[in-house]
Amino acid sequence: MVTVIAVLVALSVILSAPLDPASRLQDLLRTRTTSNEPRRAGRRAKEDPEQEKLWAISAVENCAHLLKVGMTPQAVMATLSRQNAQLAPISRAISLGEEPGRAIATRGAELPGAAAEVFAGMSSVWTVSERSGAPAADMILRYARAQRSALDADRERHIAMAGPKATVRVLSWLPLIGVGLGLLIGVKPAELFSGLPGQLSIGGGIVLYLLGRWWMRRMMVRAEA
Known part of the structure; x- marks a missing residue:
């Protein structure tokens, strides 16, 4: 007994x-490395909401950088859709003449929950920039950085x-x-x-x-x- x-x-x-x-240290290191590494495909994004949000933020950042070098919204979304097939409906809608902000808002809602939330914010930023005449690339990039900072803060809080x-x-x-x-x-x-x-x-x-x-x-x- x-x-x-x-x-x-x-x-x-x-x-x-x-x-x-050791696992907590790995989480901290992953926080630092993923802040600078873009996600190409949605393969890992299906693992959890955090990964979904990470690849969505990376796609938004890539979109801003491509717009900065002078690519058209249609060419930008076509490039991003080749990197991630989940963005193909958005690219197709823009190629058919739909406004980028509207196309992202309507087609982005079909994405996984966390990614859809990121793209919904991106569509709002893009629409506001078009109507106000502000540079879309700069506003989208600031939005992506704010989203990444919020995600990193959530992860740091979770580890703490x-x-x-x-x-x-x-x-x-x-x-x-x-x-x-x-x-x-x-x-x-x-x-x-x-x-x-x-x-x-x-x-x-x-x-x-x-x-x-x-x-x-x-x-x-x-x-x-």
């Missing part, structure tokens, strides 16, 4: 251990919250670990909790435990917002 409890305590310690520092989340997991396992250690040194919890003081103690402890979990979860949500 004592051996089983000891194994359970050891497993609880392992499960509640903080995240691997990894430590507190691991601490919460450790603290959540402490009551069970304490009971297991008590059994290992010969304490009999059943006798302690059989009386009224023990029952009040364990009841109050459970209430405080749940209250603490709720409070910590609220703080985490506010910090991530």
